[in-house]
Amino acid sequence: MLEELRTLVLFAEEGSIQNVARRLPLTQPAVTRQMxxxxxxxxTTLLDRRQKPPRLTAAGLEVLARARDILASVEALKAFAADAEPQGVLRVGMAHGLSDASVAGAVAGAAAAFPKMSLRLKTGWSAELIEQFERGQLDMAIVLRPADHRGSDALGTxxxxxxxxxxxxLTGGRTPMPWVLSPEPCDARQTLLSSLGGERHTLVVAAEIQDPAMQLEWVRRGHGLGLMPLRLAARGLPDGLALVDLEGVDLSLQVVALRSPHLNRLAKVVEAIAKTVGEAIEIKA
Incomplete structure (x- = not known):
């Protein structure tokens, strides 16, 4: 109907079907069919065709006024959608394993560049976040996937x-000590189990602790082995901790950013967050 309303407004401005056809441009029969x-x-009848050229009826004048309001609203809506500065609420989910100060700083820095945007950030296990993203409860989910994951959504390793x-x-066996790990379904724990042989291997868990700082303290006190991102270890391990090399154990995960197809202007924010998180997880030499 918008095209027909635009033709009506043009008719009011030009005064004849011929002039409207020239301005669009369309043939005169095409303009007549639109009217x-x-x-x-x-x-309702919009044109009084008894007059030559036809004139708007009283109903036509009323529709004309409303048509101008509608078309003005449509143009305002287009301008709103094309606004260069993103605004609104962005709901982001972040895997527990990535919720450290480095990644948090990267996300905060990216979000700060968009002052009209309000961030709603939550952490969770990857499986939970993926489910919430698929239900439309998150606009973006930054999760951990197996190392063999391939796709354009990967940000890094x-x-x-x-x-x-x-x-x-450390003596005896491939894993001579028990483990201090996050509770299931921890992404790192699943990767560890898979690398050690999956269902054929049973992890001896000395303690299940979700808080990373408390995990480190338990390991420092000798209660078991723990896991830590190498990008954080590269900046210096806390006193009393050391890295252990278990031959043949590869604990790599892909960091993946899931993006809603309905982001509109917020897509700029999502791209900025994805870029900075990808940079944050790189291990600096």
């Missing part, structure tokens, strides 16, 4: 290291 179609849609009490005497 007739609008009359059919509104079930999160490599994990095994840590132990400094100076601990």
């Amino acid at each position: 007739q179609r609008l009359e059919e849609l509104l079930a 999160e490599r994990l290291g095994i840590i132990a009490q400094a100076g601990a005497h």
Whole structure:
């Protein structure tokens, strides 16, 4: 109907079907059909065809005023949608394993560049966040996937290291000590189990602790082996901790950004967050 309303407004401005046809440009019969179609849609007569050239009826003048309001609203809506500065609420989910100060700083820095945007950031296990994203409860989800994940949504690789009490005497077997790990369904824990042989291997868990700082303290006190992103270990391990090399154990995960197809202007914010998170997880030499 918008095209028909625009034709009506042009008719009021030009005063004749011929002039409207020249301005669009359309043929005169095509313009006539648009006017007739609008009359059919509104079930009213808009033109008094007894006059030469036709003139708007009283109903036509009323529809003309409303048509101008509608077209002005449509143009305002287009301008709103095309606004260069993103605004609104952006709901982001972040995997627990990525919720450290480095990544948090990267997200905060990216979000600060868009002052009209309000961020709603929550953390969770990847499986939970993926489910919430698929239900439309999140606009973006930054999650951890297996190392063999391939796709344009990958931001980079999160490599994990095994840590132990400094100076601990590790003897016997492939994993001579129990583990201090996050509760299931921890992404790092699943990767560890898979690397050690999956269902054929049973992890001896000394403690299940979700808080990373408390995990490190438990490991420092010698209660078991723990996991830590190598990008954080590269900046210096806390006193009393050391990296352990278990031959053949690859603890790599892909960091993946899931994006809603309905972001509109907020797509700029999502791209900025994805870029800075990708940079944050790189291990600097």
